[in-house]
Amino acid sequence: MDKKTVKSELRKKxxxxxxxxxxxxxxxxxxxxxxxxxxxxxxxxxMIQHVRNDDAIGKDFMETDLEFLRALKDGKLLNxxxxxxxxxNI
Amino acid sequence: MxxxxxxxxxxxxxxxxxxxxxxxxxxxxxxxxxxxxxxxxELKRSDAIKDKxxxxxxxxxxxxxxxxxHGGSKIILGFESNILISCDDNEALLEDRIIHSLSCDSxxxxxxxxxxxxxxxxxxxxxxxxxxxxGETTSTLQYNDPLANLFLRPAFEISKAxxxxxxxxxxxxxxxxxxxxxxxxxxxxxxxxLHTIYAGRVYHNMINQVSLGDQNVSF
Numbered sequence: 001m002d003k004k005t006v007k008s009e010l011r012k013k014x015x016x017x018x019x020x021x022x023x024x025x026x027x028x029x030x031x032x033x034x035x036x037x038x039x040x041x042x043x044x045x046x047m048i049q050h051v052r053n054d055d056a057i058g059k060d061f062m063e064t065d066l067e068f069l070r071a072l073k074d075g076k077l078l079n080x081x082x083x084x085x086x087x088x089n090i
Numbered sequence: 091m092x093x094x095x096x097x098x099x100x101x102x103x104x105x106x107x108x109x110x111x112x113x114x115x116x117x118x119x120x121x122x123x124x125x126x127x128x129x130x131x132e133l134k135r136s137d138a139i140k141d142k143x144x145x146x147x148x149x150x151x152x153x154x155x156x157x158x159x160h161g162g163s164k165i166i167l168g169f170e171s172n173i174l175i176s177c178d179d180n181e182a183l184l185e186d187r188i189i190h191s192l193s194c195d196s197x198x199x200x201x202x203x204x205x206x207x208x209x210x211x212x213x214x215x216x217x218x219x220x221x222x223x224x225g226e227t228t229s230t231l232q233y234n235d236p237l238a239n240l241f242l243r244p245a246f247e248i249s250k251a252x253x254x255x256x257x258x259x260x261x262x263x264x265x266x267x268x269x270x271x272x273x274x275x276x277x278x279x280x281x282x283x284l285h286t287i288y289a290g291r292v293y294h295n296m297i298n299q300v301s302l303g304d305q306n307v308s309f
Contacts, residue, residue: 021287029237031291032106033194033220040160041105041225064220068290077293084270085263 015051018062022048031061094128094309096253097152101138101159101169109223109232109242110158110192116233117246121253128253138168140180147183154188154309156249161193161214164200177203184209188258188309190248194218197300204302211258211303213248218298220291221245240276240288241295244268252309259305269296 197214221241
């Protein structure tokens with residue numbers, strides 16, 4: 001596979017991962033951020049559709065989730081928690 | 091004892107700003123010992139517009155302004171997303187005051203610009219403020235929404251701490267500690283309702299909250 005194909009396949013897997021995570025939430029959950037035009041109140045099912053379509057709202061949601069998962073994976077998040085003067089009992 | 095004057099904006103025109111308004115009311119009501127010399131002015135719903143904000147700021151000269159609404163990197167918005175404060179326009183209105191802007195992105199450019207112009211302190215977010223909720227329809231249910239609580243309690247801890255007379259630094263630290271506590275809860279709880287997908291958004295708000303200006307001032 002060339003580099004472009006690998007990147008495209010990776011993106012598909014990221015989308016599948018985030019959708020799978022969203023599907024475990026209650027359908028009664030809503031997400032808010034930004035203004036009306038870019039998604040002030042979006043249901044779980046609508047968010048799944050945005051992620052599946054890989055549109056601006058879906059991309060933004062994925063970026064937040066993947067940023068967190070990367071920080072968790074590479075230890076950045078744990079280091080931030082440990083380094084925090086507010087950390088307790090970890 | 092000098093009077094402490096506060097101005098709060100709550101446009102409450104969509105679900106996100108309704109939640110912020112409900113939490114603003116709930117947090118105010120939860121402060122047991124608000125000093126008696128405190129005067130609170132609120133611009134709610136259609137009153138949260140630039141003209142009324144300008145008039146109140148000039149007439150009452152508030153020491154602390156709490157903005158709850160939408161925003162952008164150079165703007166804070168009011169009712170139906172009309173601009174309340176904008177860079178290179180009227181940010182001088184915030185000079186010599188303590189500001190908490192619970193809105194997306196305004197800590198990125200507007201906050202630093204205000205500090206340069208003489209705002210005492212500006213606490214806000216340099217990226218979008220994100221939260222999740224259960225779509226409740228009344229103010230009481232919104233304030234008691236356990237999902238919104240994960241995001242909005244740490245965010246409103248700033249307002250609460252400032253109203254109680256803490257310094258900007260103490261307010262920021264209290265909020266950051268709450269974000270961290272909620273993050274640890276979401277990462278370690280076996281409760282399936284406390285999903286790590288929320289942890290990502292709590293983490294996002296925690297790392298993008300900024301506290302600019304003089305950290306030792308209080309209200």
